[in-house]
Amino acid sequence: MRIEEDIKLDYKDVLVIPKRSTLKSRRDVNLLRKFNFKNREKELEVIPVIAANMDGVGTMSMFKSLSPNHMMTALHKHYSLPELKKFFDSTPEEKLKYVFYTIGLNGEDFEKLEKLISILKKDTIQNISIDVANGYTEHFINFVKKVREKYPKKIIMAGNVVTPEMTEQLILSGADIVKIGIGPGSTCITRKIAGVGYPQLSAVIECGDAAHGMGGRICADGGCQVPGDITKAIGGGADFVMLGGMLAGHKESEQKIHKTKDGKFLHFYGSSSEDAMNKHHGGVGKYRANEGKAVKIPYLGKIEPTIQKILGGLRSACTYTGAANLKELPKRTTFIKVNRQLNDLFD
DSSP states (O other): OOOOOSOOOOGGGEEEOOOOOOOOOGGGOBOOEEEEETTEEEEEEEOOEEEOSSTTTSOHHHHHHHGGGTOEEEOOTTOOHHHHHHHHHHSOGGGGGGEEEEEOSSHHHHHHHHHHHHHSOTTOOOEEEEEOSOTTSHHHHHHHHHHHHHOTTSEEEEEEEOSHHHHHHHHHTTOSEEEEOSSOSTTBOHHHHTOOOOOHHHHHHHHHHHHHHTTOEEEEESOOOSHHHHHHHHHTTOSEEEESTTTTTSGGGOOOOEEETTEEEEEEEOTTBHHHHHHHHSSOOTTOOOOBOEEEEEOOOOSHHHHHHHHHHHHHHHHHHTOSBTTTTGGGOOEEEOOHHHHHHTO
């Protein structure tokens, strides 16, 4: 046993200091960013915000609303093959870059991916996300290698981890983008149940530094509660940011809308929650505890106002720091630690 005494930070622990700028207006900010990957010949040009592969977030309806805004969606794992074939066949070729197909670690997920690719046109699926709660197992490392060997030209995103060493290992194993985050999500209770985790901003800073030194990328996954947190993630070195709770509760969630005398609401639950286990796996296994929770969230209608708030917040952050685009934002970011107790008073 040992204790690391360096202070680690979450998004709430910092603010970004404004700097002199030559930008005249938020209109001058370009949020599109070009990415190169060693396993992909073409550049990927997107706004690097991704809807998480969760029930109620990573939906086909969400993709249809985010893709016109150049934002990405990681589809959840529970669509059937016929549904997926219809979706990919009907998606215009120029929009295929905005979607990640998500798989887990089990053989059925891999077989489903192989079947889907075999019945679609060549290169229809361009991006694959390998999603597990614990990215520290040898089994996961070997699985990433297996997917890379099978699909050498596709963009592969894999995670989740929170330390530089495993970030480097996953890049060496074939991942182009490593997902960073254990426990920060609004419906994740891993830190309470298992006592395991890492403050998200520090994880992003440290893992981003490791990934970029090897020519890899990272995706900050979880912990963003407000648009300003996206700024902090990108300013801290995240190439992509994955959102769950911030995108939940909208019409595009494809969830049942419940009506009460107090208004409309939806259920939103973590992928490791009892609700998710009951729905997709026949219950929580006797060998484990659920590490997610379910919450009631107000029904928010269509996603467009939330998209505008997110993109507007990013443009505003860039003008405050003098960054003409998102690639410049980390270079223009200086964090200041804040009094956490005082900060909480204004939430």
